[in-house]
Amino acid sequence: MPIQKAVVGTKVKVRSTKPVDEFIATWSEDDVLDGRPAVAQVVVLNSLGCIYEKSAGCSMCGYYTETLAKRPAPEAYVRQVEKAVAAAPEGAQVLKIYTSGNFLDEREVQRDAQLAIVDLAAARYKRLLVESRPEFVTEDRVRPLVGRGVELEIAFGLESASDRVLDETVNKGNTAGENREGALRARAWGARVKSYLLLKPPFLTEAEALEDCVASAVFAAPFSDTVSVNPMNIHKGTLVERLFFDGAYRPPWLWTVAEVMRRALPQMGGRSRLMSAPTGASTRRGASNCGRCDARVLQAIRAASVDQDGSRFEGLDCSCRGRWRWELRLASMAPTAAPLA
């Protein structure tokens, strides 16, 4: 896997400098609960981070720069969550615990800590979202966390339905089929499933990224309660960042995000909710348009994420849309994924 060397080679030495009983960050964001808008609290824990990252890692992931070299004690994790929950925004119904890794992997977060965090969530929230690679979705790990008074949702980084994209551009280290199996197991044991899709992995043209993401959304729909389109946001210390600095990569257009939703929604058959909350949108490192229409397009993406109405993108226009269309047309005629002009 030659890309692995590049991924490892682009890593930086930056790590979390916070004490073990301090979380990294918390904020509130809009979410949807049972079809209605809801407030979610996001907590990024000061954690050991992703076990897969320690030996390999993904080409776009720089979350490791906010992790600790040693695993905090269970009490420290619990203390972090207690502090975060104390600062909960008003009316928050959903708690999202991000560990920059796999919540279900006891090498990262001890079983005791997992259980205590679920119980803390159960006291105040209706739903708890955690993230994991599919290999940690086993009966002995998932069953004890379900039925403790809070709905458990497990989010998977599916990224793409194409194994070649996963292998050759993301360095994901697993296959779309393994993600699907993991999601089906999680559901069987009573957890909800959210699948993240990576819109515009490196080395794909804008047009290829669009096609890949639509196909991936359709692939994910049957085994996902929610499919989340995550347009690339360039993290520090990643291969994608190096490509970006080299002029060999540019994050997707917001028009592409909108187009993915417009095209995927009717094909997903209402079996799962399609949403997108682009991070770093309208910045150099995130999905963006010309700057004049970014807010309008983002608003349509947000609205469609709630009401699943693909017609929200109709009539949306800007002078830069023509530029985007040219980029889609021309991408297949130049042998590069670099931005065209």
Next chain:
Amino acid sequence: MDAHDFWVETVARDGLGRRTASRVGGAPCHTPAVAQVVTREAPAVGHPPLVLADSSLAPSGDGGLRFEWGVSPLFGGDGPAPGDASAAVVLPRLVPKAYGVGPLTDATELVACRPPLAAGLPSRGGSAHLEGLPDATEIVSLQNLTELRGRPREFVRALAGARAAVGPRPLLFAHAVADPASASLLVYLGADIVDDFQAVLAASAGIFLYSFGHVQGGVAGACMCQACEEFFPAPPPGTAPPDMGPGPSPPGPEDDDSDFGEGRGAASRRDLPAVDPDSPAFRAALGHNRRAIAAEVAAAARAVQEGTLRELVEGRVRAYPWLVAALRNLDREFYPAVEALTPVWKARLHALSHESLSRPEVRRWGDRLRERYAPPACARALLLVPCSARKPYSMSRTQYAIDRGTAGVRPRFAVHRVVVTSPLGLVPIELERVFPAAHYDIPVTGDWAHEESSRVEEQLLALLGRHRYQAVVSLVGDDLPGLGKRVAPLVECAAKGKPNEAALADAASALREGLAGATDVTPRQRVADDLASIGRFQFGGPPAAALFGGASVRGRWPWNKLHAGGEQLAQHVPARGRLSLTLAGARRVAEGGGYRVRIEDFKLKGDIFAVGVERADPEVRAGDEVAVVQGDRVVAAGTARMSAGEMAAARRGVAVAVRHRER
């Protein structure tokens, strides 16, 4: 398509640039060539002999050569094996897999598909990985160059490095980089085929591409091509010239840092305008841009034929600073590869820019002075003289005046004139007919750049270290004041404001003084020594020594012949400043260990073709006199038509034009 009907025949070369008469997939392909990028929105203009077409479009059926992109391997394009029934050459689309990590990420990959076709991702640090090509490869698709526009060093390493790596035979297809300003440079860097993707891309933003740069909306009247004529109607007589806008405005907050055409995609141009594909503006820009790129490629082809590609490139690169930097990087990093493919004789050479000082012909002159040159043995006094526009120098008024001024110096033939000039540095008078001494022209202003004067000094010191002159006298004080202070025993006779007559009288007396007591030198002896000097410069020391050993010179300068044992060995060709060899002369040169072309065992008839060449001595260049060796015998003498590297790699074309062969 017949997959085996691929071949490449180089018909002219100038450095890494060349013209070929090739066949690709059964269709004729004369390079350098541009393939029009044809899509649904961007139809072909005219009847292009080459297209790179969207694979969903039906072929035009006019018999041209059609390329298509294969499917990305990420999405089912498994194995770049298109159906053989296809009318197109399908280029495999690469996705970088082997990104190494250096100061820059480095895509190095090579996919060899069907035997004659390969695709490579160039590396920014050099393209050694391309050396792994199967021997049968005739065409290489070089991808991802677009990313390197605006990075002169990496771009040159990727393209010229690819040429150096794949060798002189395969056609190099450089994708999505050519515009009118860069097309000739791309050819000079080794691209055989380019496409006009940039024409379509620029047109999609309403940008017109010219050899002097790019202009949004175009310049009315700047081009008379069909598209421009239709789009910019000529104003009726008597009307005011078109409004050209307010010109550059002082910097302001609304500044737009457009870098279109200047490379570096990093600046995200999401606010670049978009022109509707059905609009007249798009069609006009597309028609113009396509023609502008094609015109530049045609100009480059003609320049290769004339041996003036370097002159064309030095002019064109001035449109964008990164192109100039790319040319300088080529000179700095790829001189051996470029020099090896630069013929030793051209009809003319114009040294017009700073880059001319480092062009391969000029640098080769300096190298040969250093490595091969030794003054005529009988020379006792060195006289540095200024150069003249008239070539050869001895035919100039300056030299006639010097002849008259020093007429009384004895022994007359012990005086060795050496011309001081730019960009070559020193030209010993006996080499005045050698290319490029008799063929160059420069803009003369009398001002010398530091680089030029230090080159002269360096060469002069090397010369004095190699040969014992009894006197060193200079008439170039006007040009290089203070030379006497830096070069020890030099007597300066000319200075600004000093009358020429006085300077000449001073020079004559300095020479007389230096030559006091010197033994006489006969004209015959001097001519023999001059020819030996030419021989050393042409063949190097040992082969020249073998050629001249025991030989005698006949004839009146410069129409001389070299004889030994009643047999002619060589003849001086004044028009070219070179010795042409007879079979006997070739035998001697071969014994000296140089300029041999070894051929396989076949009955020799006419010229030697590249396929028949086993190997050639590495110093052989197009235009050199060579000895053709078969087994342990020299069987012919002739003129090389290609360099040693080409003879080894090429499968077609004349390697040696035979003048004399064994009966």
